[in-house]
Amino acid sequence: MATTALFRATVRAIRAATPDGAALRIRQPVLESPVQWMANEPLPQHLMIDETPATLIGGVFPSLLDEAGALRGGHDLWGDGLPLELSRERCTRIARSRFADAESASLDEGFAALRALGDQIALAQRTSVARTSGLCVEASSAYRGRAQAGLWVFSYRLRVRNESDEPVRLLGRHWMIRNADGSVHAEVPKWGAGIVGQTPLLSPGAAFEYASGTSLSSPNGSIGGAIRAERGDGHTFEAAVGCFPLLSSPSDD
Structure with missing residues (x-):
């Protein structure tokens, strides 16, 4: 029951993140980027980006990677290429693949994914x-x-x-x-x-x-x-x- 409720909450968040049929563009939060501005942050201010869908998702939704660091569901579920833009239908399929089996995901993972979706919505408003x-x-x-x-x-x-x-x-x-x-x-x-x-x-x-x-x-x-x-x-x-x-x-x- 808890997993079902979590899936429904995730679907509602996906709808909020994809208004009017817009795609959800996955972005790394600004303050978690590999480049930073303030002098007290031990990261470079600029770099050339070498990123894959798996490394991007791993930084935002880590529970969607398997133990080997590959995207769960493979190419048929995610497609490939960057920027990573996901339709509402594809987002729902990804959520369903994670929550279809009550043993496949913990409540902690689900709540973390919900928080990350909320962060993505807020980031889109600032982008x-x-x-x-x-x-x-x-x-x-x-x-x-x-x-x-x-x-x-x-x-x-x-x-x-x-x-x-x-x-x-x-x-x-x-x-x-x-x-x-x-x-x-x-x-x-x-x-x-x-x-x-x-x-x-x-x-x-x-x-x-x-x-x-x-x-x-x-x-x-x-x-x-x-x-x-x-x-x-x-x-x-x-x-x-x-x-x-x-x-x-x-x-x-």
Whole structure:
């Protein structure tokens, strides 16, 4: 009975995560990423991403991996490739495969999966995805708390994936950081010297990820802008970074 109730709760969470037939795009939480912004965190600020569906799921829903570290259910259940976007039907099939047998999953695993689904919903509300000329830019934010000066502090992560069939080099960025009322809080001018000092060359299918952050004088705001990129023939273009929210915890509004 408990497993059945847990499955039903999971299905309700899946419906909330896939409104109007949208796919659930699995993302690693910003504060658990392999790149971090704050100086006291012993992780790099940028790196090239080498990720598989299994390593992504393992970091978000570890109970969906078997003892060998492979995705339970195999290719027929999950498909392959990244980014990992799952339809509501596929999410429900995955949940059913885990909870169909009362012995196959513990209540602790089920509650952990429910919490992770809730985290994915919250992360989607703080994320933008934009595609320009074969570059996919995904940007997500996370609230870090209040600074001593009374400012609201946020981290954000950008992942730039080359979905074209030719190499692309990233040259610089341009940011507009806005308060909740739309006023400009800060601007990172065009185009600067690289992206956090880097000008990575992305081969087809490769992804570059970096972390940064900002503070605001109000509890909420947003960031948007563009990345300047160059193809092998010397052609440069601006890849949009869709506006993504900076949202503090409700208790800190």
